Amino acid sequence: MARIARSPARRAAARPPEPDLRSIFRRRTEALIERLADQASDETIAAALEAPSDVGGLARLLSDMAPLGIELQSVDPLAEAIARGAEAKQELLRDAGGGWSSTRVAAHLKMTRQGVDKRRRAGKLLALQSGHGDYLYPVCQFTDDGVIAGIDRFLAACPPSGGWTRLDVLLTPAEEIGGISPLDALRRGDAEAAVLVASMFGEQGGPADADE
Template identity: 35%
Template structure:
């Protein structure tokens, strides 16, 4: 990018990269069920889903035209306990940053992500606290 463009608009470089990164996150997150599908999956109303999202018990990402709640956060219609704890710990944080952090692979976890660990814990029979 030419230096004169960056001088006029310092965000001319970072903004396109941020948009591209959000697209990558969405693609990596996989399925994004509709509101109706979420109601069926969780067995609660849209208002109940919004209430959980506002309480940081479900991760909701604002997109155009609709918000999304990535399906990868649910296991058997529940949010695994470890993931619920992480969501509450990040209450008030930008949901895009939370999703990015949850999906990031860490050497400390043997190349797995916090999301992987939460899903493994959920599969092992640990109780859900969603």
């Protein structure tokens, strides 16, 4: 018996529809927020509302729940650690003056986005992975007309680590260079001091993560 060929349109219609991941995630997140709001105290909710952003507020709510004796295991065994990490990253980015997209950096440096990507891969720009699949570039590494001198030497001296770790080192005051941060040293034209701190970071047992 001859087989009846199906048209491409009929074959497509026979396949089950792909799940709407955004809708699923939205429903799951709404349920999580309702559960957190029901369990948290008024003081915890008030503290979360003081955060400067909605993401920061949720992160603060999660991180404050464990000390209050509220069980986070029902939410996620890693929820508190993830929340603290998210809040710390937000604070770090604020201290860095915010983050620019690849398009914004390209306009500032008067080059293409491909040129920006090339400089990032070459270790000449500090970049942070964003949840949009693009990179964020901390504003503190830029000057009015380019990039702060010596940032490439600082990045090259850092041990293998992610962008967030390198930004933390860049912004943190170091006793070895008189209590200023490597960023301040670069702004003063002292790249050697910044390189010194970067090279010592791995020796002091700093994390070598892959969070770029």
